[in-house]
Amino acid sequence: MAKPIMAQRSFVQRAAEPKKVESVLDLVGDTPLVEIRKLTRGLPSGVRIFAKLEGCNPGGSVKDRPALKMIRDGIQSGKLSPGKTIIDSTSGNTGIALALIGRILGYPVELVIPSNVSTERKRIITAFGARIIYSDPLEGSDGAIRHCWKILEEEPEKYFKPDQYFNPMNVQAHYETTGPEVYRQTQGEVTHFVAGIGTGGTIMGTGRYLKEKNPKIRIIAVEPDDALHGLEGLKHMASSIVPGIYHEEELDQKINVSTEAAYAMVYRLSQEEGLLVGQSSGAAMHAALGIAKQLQWGTIVTVFPDFGDKYLSTNLWIGWREKMSIGDLQFSI
Amino acid sequence: MVRVRVPTPLRKFTQGADEVSAQGNTVRALMEDLERQFPGMKERICDETGKVRRFVNVYVNGDDIRFLQNLETSIGEGDNISIVPAIAGGL
Numbered sequence: 069m070a071k072p073i074m075a076q077r078s079f080v081q082r083a084a085e086p087k088k089v090e091s092v093l094d095l096v097g098d099t100p101l102v103e104i105r106k107l108t109r110g111l112p113s114g115v116r117i118f119a120k121l122e123g124c125n126p127g128g129s130v131k132d133r134p135a136l137k138m139i140r141d142g143i144q145s146g147k148l149s150p151g152k153t154i155i156d157s158t159s160g161n162t163g164i165a166l167a168l169i170g171r172i173l174g175y176p177v178e179l180v181i182p183s184n185v186s187t188e189r190k191r192i193i194t195a196f197g198a199r200i201i202y203s204d205p206l207e208g209s210d211g212a213i214r215h216c217w218k219i220l221e222e223e224p225e226k227y228f229k230p231d232q233y234f235n236p237m238n239v240q241a242h243y244e245t246t247g248p249e250v251y252r253q254t255q256g257e258v259t260h261f262v263a264g265i266g267t268g269g270t271i272m273g274t275g276r277y278l279k280e281k282n283p284k285i286r287i288i289a290v291e292p293d294d295a296l297h298g299l300e301g302l303k304h305m306a307s308s309i310v311p312g313i314y315h316e317e318e319l320d321q322k323i324n325v326s327t328e329a330a331y332a333m334v335y336r337l338s339q340e341e342g343l344l345v346g347q348s349s350g351a352a353m354h355a356a357l358g359i360a361k362q363l364q365w366g367t368i369v370t371v372f373p374d375f376g377d378k379y380l381s382t383n384l385w386i387g388w389r390e391k392m393s394i395g396d397l398q399f400s401i
Numbered sequence: 402m403v404r405v406r407v408p409t410p411l412r413k414f415t416q417g418a419d420e421v422s423a424q425g426n427t428v429r430a431l432m433e434d435l436e437r438q439f440p441g442m443k444e445r446i447c448d449e450t451g452k453v454r455r456f457v458n459v460y461v462n463g464d465d466i467r468f469l470q471n472l473e474t475s476i477g478e479g480d481n482i483s484i485v486p487a488i489a490g491g492l
Contacts, residue, residue, distance in 0.1 A: 159488075184458075184485055205485050206408040206419065295410035296445050298456020300488035307410060327456050328448075347488075383455045383487040386467075 093172060096132040097245040099124045101253040101369070106340040107357060114365030117356050120250065123345070123375030127165040128192075130246075130373040134269050135165035137241035138230035139173065148228040153178055155227040157216035159209050159300060160189035161374060162232055167196035175228075180216040182208055186300065188378040210309045234312035238269035239276070246270060247277025250369050256281065259366040262323075262356045264290040264302045264348045268314030270371055275318060286320040290355040293324035298331070298383065301348040301373060323355040330354055334376065335388055344376035347384055403476055405435065406483040411446075414439040423482075428459060429472040431482065446484060456487045 089095055104117040122130035142148030153176045154166055163179040170177035177198035181190070184205035193200055203215040213233065220227055232238050250258055261278055263271045268289075275287035292299045295307035305314070316322070327347075334350035337343045349372035356370040379385070402422045407415050415421050423438065425431035429451075436443035448454050451472070459466045460483040466474045476482065 184488060186488065206406055206483065208409050208486065210409065294445065295413070296408070296457065296486060297410075298454070298486070298488055304410075307413070327454070331455070383458070386455050 091172065092126045093136060093169065095126045096136050097125070098249060101250070102343070104341060104353070104356075107336060107353070108360060111360050112364050115360050115363045115368075116366075117353075117360055117368045117370065118254065119343070119349070119353070119356075119370050119372045120246070121343075121375075122371060122373050125165075127161075127168045128374055128378070129161035129164065130270060130371060131161040131165040132168070133245055134232060134235075134238040134241040134267075135162055135169055135230065137244075138232065138235050138237045139166070139169050139175075141235075141237045142228050142230065143173075148175065150174070152228045153226055154230065155179070155216060155220065156230050156232060157181070157203070157209070157212035158232070159212070160185045160193075160378070161301060163193050163198065163200075164189065164196070166230065167193045167198035170198065171196050178219075178227075180212045180219065182212050186379055186382045188381060192378070209303070213309060232267050232269065232311075233309070236313060238267055239273040239313050242270050242273025243277045244273075246371075247274040247281075250274060251278060251281050254367055254369060257367045258285055258369045260286045260288060260356075260359055260368040262288045262290060262352055262359065262368060262370040264299075264352050264371070264373065265305065265314065266301050266303055266348070266373075267311045270373075272313060272315065272318065274371075279318075287318065288321045288323060288355065288359065289316075289319050290323050290325055290351050292351070293326045298327040299325070299347050299351050300379070300382075301346065302351060323358065325351040325354050331384055331388070333357075334384065338376065343372070345372045346374045346376050346379050348373050349376075402478065403431065403480045403482055405431070406481070408484055408486055410486065411442060411484065414442040414445075426475060426477075427472065428461065428466055428474045428476060428482075431476060432472070458485045458487050459483070460485060 100121050101118045108117050125132035154170050155178045157180040167177050179198055180201045180203050182205050183202040203212040271289045278285045292302050292304045295304045330347050330351035333354045337345055352370045356368050360368055402424050405421050405423050407419055423431050423434045425434050432443050446457050453459055461474055462481055
């Protein structure tokens with residue numbers, strides 16, 4: 069393993085000036101890496117945690133990466149051609165990404181979404197002009213998957229389905245972009261990569277790239293601790309349709325996080341780090357901190373899949389001030 | 402008796418049934434009856450203080466009990482109860 073960096077406080081060099089691009093699609097990826105400095109108080113000085121702020125993508129989430137890759141691959145392979153409609157099942161962020169990309173490239177987009185996804189997500193998708201088909205909230209994301217297949221079977225010629233759960237381009241997007249970015253931004257010092265499992269694309273693709281660069285880098289996945297959970301975007305694998313792109317044998321470790329612990333971390337991130345993120349970021353941070361506490365030195369990189377503005381109307385923020393005094397958590401307000 | 406719609410993650414307690422019958426004059430009593438019939442179910446819905454967990458919504462005839470009388474919300478014969486995860490898990 070590489071030696072710990074003690075004196076150097078930041079790997080991240082601020083860009084001289086923002087990028088000038090031809091299309092909003094050119095802004096996908098190259099997201100900033102921010103060091104988590106306050107939540108890590110008390111850890112050995114050689115242990116550092118960095119978070120990749122995927123909310124900085126133009127569609128507001130990590131899902132811009134696989135969505136763009138899958139759409140471009142569809143066009144290149146001829147599976148997506150003018151006149152076709154893009155369809156997929158999603159609980160939101162992929163839907164936003166597809167809606168945005170479809171609008172720019174001129175393809176209509178239809179999305180099958182459980183009706184209990186956050187209001188903000190539905191509104192953003194609608195604002196991009198995509199059509200939403202609601203599935204039964206009691207059936208969750210697996211119900212949306214099944215509903216989408218049913219629609220596709222009825223009119224297979226009409227649609228192109230990126231199929232994020234089974235499309236290897238989902239993994240490839242992270243192998244080609246997220247992985248190299250993490251390695252470059254930490255100057256190869258990364259020792260642990262921690263990310264939540266939704267489709268498995270982020271952890272699989274980034275993990276493969278990092279393992280190729282340095283097999284000692286540990287790849288750690290985060291998932292909800294129970295089938296009934298409140299971590300929008302994450303999947304409890306044991307009780308779900310397992311995505312075809314997900315290969316658990318490639319992981320070094322899997323950490324289960326409770327909804328309560330993830331929510332508490334969302335509050336701490338907003339109060340102590342000035343980072344208002346979604347609940348899946350809270351889960352990732354909780355897991356990263358748990359790993360950090362076991363180390364004497366190491367550079368942990370985690371992924372914050374999106375910002376928190378899409379969840380302000382959700383139950384996440386019900387009674388959050390009461391929750392802040394629970395347990396041994398210390399808050400700065 | 403009322404009908405209770407059960408979300409996928411809780412069907413392991415109901416042997417896969419997506420709808421069950423239960424009784425009680427309030428949502429609280431209903432939860433106790435569900436626990437009696439399907440041990441382990443209540444603690445998934447309610448936290449250690451007995452409150453409905455924040456990531457679970459309970460609806461009585463389509464209305465969220467948080468906007469009614471919470472666990473003290475009255476229920477009667479023929480009412481439809483739904484237990485719905487507040488968010489859609491899986492991306």
